[in-house]
Amino acid sequence: MDVRLLLAQRYLVSRHQVTLIAVITGISVLGVAVGVAALIVVLSVMNGFYRVVRDLLVSVDPHVRIVGVAPGGIPASDSLEQALRQLPHVRQVTAYIEGKALLLYEGSSEANKVVIVRGVEPEALKALTHVFGSVDLRGQKEGRPGVLVGMPLAQRLGLLPGSPTEPASQVGLLSAPALEQLLMSPLSPPPLIRFEVRGLYQLASGYDESYVFIALEEAQRLFRMPGRIDGIELRLDHLDRAETIKTLLQQQLDPTQYRVQTWYDLQRGLYEVMRLEKWGASLILALIVVVAAFSILGALTMVVIEKRRDIGVLxxxxxxxxxxRQVFWTAGLLIGLAGAGLGCVLGVGLALLQQQFQLVPLAGSEAFLIHAYPVAVEPLDVLGVLLAAVVLCMLAAMYPAARAAAIAPARAVHLEE
Structure with a gap:
């Protein structure tokens, strides 16, 4: 065994008796373990919430979106969509139009509601899994075009899709250009475009309350955009490839006409706030490890004082x-490795137990989509916490190491005698 490792072990732990230094060393190891475990658990919970929010938003937001730089949208081009379908990892390409409109329904006692209307192609509605009714929104030979409404909005207004015994509810949509025409020329109002409710969908409450879906060609008629669209949305085989596809598209498309955005860009403010909260909580909990590092400094300084003569003899x-110096650096490393290893086992174990058995429920979970604290263990986070804890322990050992190296052998032996 290396003499540095042997001396470090002998100075920290006595084989024959429990000394004050051994007790302080054990407390230091326990402090590091508690700090590491707390950091791993909190980071895993933060990662879990981040993934829940991300997956919820990405269920509606595309992985990659192409929009026009200038206002007024971009020309609808089948050749562009076909070229986008040939890109690697692209599974779905859909054009869309999005804008605000006033939803009118005569059967409701409530005031008319401003909603966000999304005109989409039929393929885009396949991602909606919780749908009651039909997602076929195209206009029929005998009847009106269809609209897909969120469950909460439909319940509030009393909207229902058609059935064999009851006809479908009908609503009107008045776009911003039509409202402007109505205000400017009240004597010649624009025609009100009416839709029949074909189906109800359920997603996040924010989308359920404000978004309605219609067919793309009906949106072009509603917002007076013939032959134009607001943009094109791509869904990939994995959202982690969004940045790669964005870089590829920026090289192929004219930057003066098109702007490419990923799912992260669409909700950048929210995602960055969540990351800031994650690292802010981590810095606060890291103080536990810092306090444990001070106890390591005290324990090793006591070793230097107690073993002054032995160090001089050596x-x-x-x-x-x-x-x-290396003997005491090794002692700090041993304490760090023991505490970090114990904390890693404890933290990862608790996180996996929560992930598997949902031991800690969320207060008021009946109002949320999840019932327990979500957990996602990221290997890079765990590795970062372990390295930070070990480095702090070694930094705490620098002062005792320097003090021990400064001992004069002759003076140490002479003072002892």
């Missing part, structure tokens, strides 16, 4: 000052 026998 130096007189030929142990260099550099080796003396």
């Amino acid at each position: 130096q007189a026998m030929g142990l260099s000052r550099r080796r003396v």
